[in-house]
Structures are given as C-alpha cells and as structure tokens.
Amino acid sequence: xxxxxxxxxxxxxxxxxxxxxxxxxxxxxxxxxxxxxxxxxxxxxxxxxxxxxxxxxxxxxxxxxxxxxxxxxxxxxxxxxxxxxxxxxxxxxxxxxxxxxxxxxxxxxxxxxxxxxxxxxxxxxxxxxxxxxxxxxxxxxxxxxxxxxxxxxxxxxxxxxxxxxxxxxxxxxxxxxxxxxxxxxxxxxxxxxxxxxxxxxxxxxxxxxxxxxxxxxxxxxxxxxxxxxxxxxxxxxxxxxxxxxxxxxxxxxxxxxxxxxxxxxxxxxxxxxxxxxxxxxxxxxxxxxxxxxxxxxxxxxxxxxxxxxxxxxxxxxxxxxxxxxxxxxxxxxxxxxxxxxxxxxxxxxx
Numbered sequence: 493x494x495x496x497x498x499x500x501x502x503x504x505x506x507x508x509x510x511x512x513x514x515x516x517x518x519x520x521x522x523x524x525x526x527x528x529x530x531x532x533x534x535x536x537x538x539x540x541x542x543x544x545x546x547x548x549x550x551x552x553x554x555x556x557x558x559x560x561x562x563x564x565x566x567x568x569x570x571x572x573x574x575x576x577x578x579x580x581x582x583x584x585x586x587x588x589x590x591x592x593x594x595x596x597x598x599x600x601x602x603x604x605x606x607x608x609x610x611x612x613x614x615x616x617x618x619x620x621x622x623x624x625x626x627x628x629x630x631x632x633x634x635x636x637x638x639x640x641x642x643x644x645x646x647x648x649x650x651x652x653x654x655x656x657x658x659x660x661x662x663x664x665x666x667x668x669x670x671x672x673x674x675x676x677x678x679x680x681x682x683x684x685x686x687x688x689x690x691x692x693x694x695x696x697x698x699x700x701x702x703x704x705x706x707x708x709x710x711x712x713x714x715x716x717x718x719x720x721x722x723x724x725x726x727x728x729x730x731x732x733x734x735x736x737x738x739x740x741x742x743x744x745x746x747x748x749x750x751x752x753x754x755x756x757x758x759x760x761x762x763x764x765x766x767x768x769x770x771x772x773x774x775x776x777x778x779x780x781x782x783x784x785x786x787x788x789x790x791x792x793x794x795x796x797x798x799x800x801x802x803x804x805x806x807x808x809x810x811x812x813x814x815x816x817x818x819x820x821x822x823x824x825x826x827x828x829x830x831x832x833x834x835x836x837x838x839x840x841x842x
Contacts, residue, residue: 495527501534511525519550522554530561533564541564605803631736637697637737649755653681653752656752658759661759674774678782681752682783685752687745687786687790688789694793699822700823702733703801703805703818706805707805711815729802737797741790785841793830796826800829804818804821805822
C-alpha cells in the first residue's frame with residue numbers, strides 16, 4: 493500500500509477503508525505500507541497509522557510502515573497496543589483497593605510537595621548568599637494577600653466569636669455556668685478557630701489566586717521566558733509568596749483573635765456578664781502558651797497555603813481549563829492539609 497499527501501479528518505475515511513480492505517484480502521501475507529509521500533497527518537491520520545500497526549494478524553503477516561517521516565514515526569511509536577488491549581477487559585475495583593490507591597496517590601503528592609518545599613528553601617538560601625533578595629517583592633505580595641484580606645478576616649473572626657458565645661451560653665445558662673463560657677470563647681479563638689478560620693479564608697482567596705496567576709503564566713509560556721533570561725521561577729515567583737503568607741497569616745490571626753474576643757464579650761453582656769468580668773475571667777482562662785500556639789499554627793498554615801497554591805500553579809497543564817482546575821485543586825488541597833495539620837497540632841499539644 494502507498495499512502496501519500498495529507499491525511500486529515502476530511503480525507504482519512506476512504507483511505508482507511510481501502511487499507512482495511514487490503515488487509516482483509518491478504519490475511520496471511522505481510523503488508524508493507526509505503527509512507528514516504530505522506531506530507532501531513534492530523535489526529536485522524538495518526539489514528540490511521542497507529543491502527544494499521546496494532547491490528548492482530550496471523551504470524552508472519554505483520555503490517556510494516558516504511559519511510560515514514562521521523563517526527564510522525566515518533567508519534568506512532570509513543571503508543572503501545574497493549575495499553576489499548578486492556579480497555580475492553582477492565583476488572584472490578586473494590587472499595588478497599590480504591591482507598592489504597594487514593595492513599596498512595598496522596599502520599600505521592602505529599603512527597604512531591606516536600607521536594608518542592610526543599611527546592612524553595614534552596615532557592616531562598618541561594619538568593620540570600622548572592623545578595624539579590626528583594627524584600628520589596630515580599631511586601632507587595634503581603635499587601636495584596638494580607639492587607640486586602642483584613643475586612644473579610646475581621647468579619648469572620650467577629651462572627652465566630654459571637655456564634656460560639658451565643659450557642660455555648662444558651663447551654664451553660666441551663667446549668668448556671670454562664671461565666672465559664674468565657675473560658676470556651678478564649679481557648680477556642682486563641683488556640684483553634686482564629687488561626688483555622690483565617691487560613692481557610694486565605695486558602696480560598698489567596699491560594700487560588702496564586703495557583704491561577706502562576707498557572708496562567710505557565711500557559712502563556714512566561715515561565716519559559718523567565719528561565720530564558722537566566723532567572724529561577726521558584727526564586728522569582730514562589731519564594732516571595734511563601735514568605736509573604738508565612739508572615740501575613742499570623743498577623744491576620746491576631747486581628748481575628750482580638751475581634752472574635754470582642755464579639756464574644758459583646759454577646760456575654762446579654763447573659764449579664766460585664767466587659768470587666770469577661771476580661772478578668774479571660775486572663776484566668778488563657779495563657780501565653782495558647783496565644784503562641786495559635787500564632788505558630790497560623791505560620792504553618794500560611795506556609796502550607798502558599799506552597800500548595802504555587803505548586804499547583806507550576807503543575808498547570810495546557811489550556812485555560814487547566815488554570816481553573818489548578819485553582820480548584822489548590823483550594824481543596826490547602827483546606828484538607830490545614831485540617832490535617834490542625835489535628836496533628838491538637839494531638840501533639842494535648
């Protein structure tokens with residue numbers, strides 16, 4: 493058989509049918525396909541060439557492609573017919589196997605993320621040794637990711653303090669223990685909810701923005717341009733974002749703690765607990781260790797959000813849809829890791 497010209501979706505059908513007829517007429521003889529005159533193939537033409545080479549034939553009656561252009565031959569060789577043979581015999585996968593595969597996938601992702609953090613650390617040390625580090629870049633990212641997030645963080649912190657004080661106060665009033673609601677509000681805000689809610693807000697607001705921005709730069713080949721200029725994309729784009737979030741999230745957490753306690757104190761006045769009583773009880777209920785623990789958590793959460801967002805951005809594939817998938821994945825993975833890390837902190841510090 494001789495193939496020639498351009499084999500595309502518009503011209504492949506008759507050529508394909510003719511080739512199949514030829515193979516059917518000579519089921520026990522080898523068939524040579526001369527592709528020296530093929531000028532161009534699209535996906536349909538590539539499927540034709542691949543189909544001719546993967547069809548089951550009698551022993552000694554194989555189909556051989558000859559004189560195919562090297563670039564097209566490379567595309568055909570990339571596929572293994574055995575990969576397609578397994579499609580029709582898909583076996584049932586049980587629940588435990590699904591769980592095991594998902595676990596292995598998450599462990600592999602954590603390993604990849606740890607390697608990414610190691611590369612970020614090396615880039616930071618390298619930039620510091622060369623003396624080319626610019627804190628102005630960190631401050632710009634901190635302004636965008638932190639200062640502009642103050643209103644939403646204050647709102648969330650205030651509402652959390654109000655909700656905790658009101659819900660717990662209703663139950664505590666039945667037992668005459670309203671004053672102990674202050675303990676719950678103080679410990680919950682300073683140790684857990686201040687850092688946790690701030691991190692979740694920034695994961696949806698900033699982590700997705702990091703992934704989308706870096707992903708768009710990758711799709712537009714701006715990362716390749718940065719590398720062409722001799723710059724390291726991790727040092728130039730990722731490290732400033734990691735440092736900015738690591739510094740900003742603890743500051744936002746302090747604001748959320750303060751406004752949350754203020755909201756709790758405001759609600760407690762409806763339970764006949766004055767601001768002075770709230771203040772005195774709060775000082776007895778919480779310690780400096782509670783405040784420090786919340787700030788340390790916030791710093792770890794900030795590093796996690798920045799690392800996951802930037803990592804997902806760098807993993808973005810081709811096309812606009814990949815950018816959206818990277819942003820979504822960054823939010824989901826960040827929130828999951830935040831909850832897991834918070835649980836680990838609870839176990840270690842209990």
